[in-house]
Amino acid sequence: ANPSLLILPGDGIGPEVMTEVRKVIDWYGTQGFPFDVSEDLVGGAAYDAHGAPLSDETMEKAQQVDAVLLGAVGGPKYDTLDFSVKPERGLLRLRKEMDLFANLRPAQCFDALADFSSLKKDVVAGLDIMIVRELTSGVYFGEPRGIITENNERVGINTQRYTESEIDRVARSAFDLAMKRGKKLCSMEKANVMESGILWRDVVTEVGKDYPEVELTHMYADAGAMQLTRWPKQFDVIVTDNLFGDLLSDLAAMLTGSLGMLPSASLGLPMANGRPKAMYEPVHGSAPDIAGQGKANPIACILSFAMALRYSFDLGTQADQLEAAVEKVLADGLRTADLLGEEGRDPVSTSEMGDAIVAALEDS
Ligand code: NAI
Numbered sequence: 001a002n003p004s005l006l007i008l009p010g011d012g013i014g015p016e017v018m019t020e021v022r023k024v025i026d027w028y029g030t031q032g033f034p035f036d037v038s039e040d041l042v043g044g045a046a047y048d049a050h051g052a053p054l055s056d057e058t059m060e061k062a063q064q065v066d067a068v069l070l071g072a073v074g075g076p077k078y079d080t081l082d083f084s085v086k087p088e089r090g091l092l093r094l095r096k097e098m099d100l101f102a103n104l105r106p107a108q109c110f111d112a113l114a115d116f117s118s119l120k121k122d123v124v125a126g127l128d129i130m131i132v133r134e135l136t137s138g139v140y141f142g143e144p145r146g147i148i149t150e151n152n153e154r155v156g157i158n159t160q161r162y163t164e165s166e167i168d169r170v171a172r173s174a175f176d177l178a179m180k181r182g183k184k185l186c187s188m189e190k191a192n193v194m195e196s197g198i199l200w201r202d203v204v205t206e207v208g209k210d211y212p213e214v215e216l217t218h219m220y221a222d223a224g225a226m227q228l229t230r231w232p233k234q235f236d237v238i239v240t241d242n243l244f245g246d247l248l249s250d251l252a253a254m255l256t257g258s259l260g261m262l263p264s265a266s267l268g269l270p271m272a273n274g275r276p277k278a279m280y281e282p283v284h285g286s287a288p289d290i291a292g293q294g295k296a297n298p299i300a301c302i303l304s305f306a307m308a309l310r311y312s313f314d315l316g317t318q319a320d321q322l323e324a325a326v327e328k329v330l331a332d333g334l335r336t337a338d339l340l341g342e343e344g345r346d347p348v349s350t351s352e353m354g355d356a357i358v359a360a361l362e363d364s
């Protein structure tokens with residue numbers, strides 16, 4: 001059977017950028033890499049149709065396919081809805097029920113956009129690193145938590161808590177990724193001051209024995225932040241906890257430029273066919289300020305599909321080819337409005353960018 005893909009375009013610019021991804025998926029179909037694609041509603045669009053941001057049928061489908069590709073959810077129209085049916089709840093339900101505990105955020109710099117970075121060009125040119133953030137545990141979830149009163153003042157409490165098995169599974173995801181990339185993994189925690197950090201280092205080291213080909217290093221997360229801005233090309237894959245990963249992945253993302261360029265993936269445990277449960281999505285939201293105007297940059301969503309090729313379907317060569325096509329159109333000077341900054345050039349539209357990427361694939 002062909003690999004299966006569930007597409008959830010969502011709201012705002014979600015459907016606009018997903019139209020361009022469909023062109024890319026169709027092109028791979030003509031090259032001997034067909035996918036069984038189904039499409040469904042999520043977020044505000046699902047609420048409008050069924051009164052819920054994700055139907056049980058869609059949830060069921062998401063559990064069965066090889067990968068989910070999501071656009072974006074939300075918009076001003078839904079801001080006043082009750083929390084239980086807000087568009088974001090659709091996304092949260094997918095993440096929770098699929099148990100997507102490993103959040104992958106690449107920081108990849110296309111040479112043509114190196115000037116966009118706030119860092120020096122030689123520091124970022126050619127950068128290609130991946131941060132794996134544990135997403136379902138740690139201090140954002142640990143108990144006890146709350147605001148209590150003690151000695152006549154209020155005390156805010158959160159608890160950093162990780163079990164061995166939670167560390168073990170995210171470490172395995174990160175080592176598996178490292179095997180598909182540069183075979184280098186750096187684990188970041190604060191084992192100098194945190195018990196959870198000591199356990200983290202211990203468990204990651206133990207898991208590393210199953211991956212003798214991967215070169216494992218450890219770094220304190222604060223030093224990691226420094227190294228990420230000083231010389232980010234020293235890294236390949238970084239694995240870290242929920243809190244540090246939140247900060248480090250935002251930091252790393254901005255090494256390379258626009259929100260319209262950033263893909264992501266969230267992975268869970270391997271399914272019966274050996275592929276991880278997976279959802280791929282751009283980092284950006286539904287961008288209501290530009291929705292419906294043909295201005296959205298489809299590259300973040302197209303690169304999310306490239307991640308699916310590499311990490312769900314073992315089509316690394318095809319993923320390289322797609323990333324090279326993106327690099328080519330950028331080198332040719334094509335820019336959607338978000339990539340133009342102060343320059344006085346004319347932007348291309350969402351569909352012109354998608355068409356140009358397919359044309360570059362055709363030429364490759
Ligand atoms: P946003 O990411 O939608 O937009 C922030 C800014 O970046 C806007 O000026 C937008 O025009 C621009 N932008 C974003 N993606 C772009 C693209 N592909 N091409 C060109 N420009 C792009 O974040 P914002 O404005 O905070 O949120 C808007 C809505 O999206 C809200 O309802 C929010 O809840 C939702 N949201 C959804 C997310 C998701 O579905 N994963 C993530 C973040 C926000």
Ligand code: MG
Nearest residue numbers: 245246247250
């Ligand atoms: Mg964040």
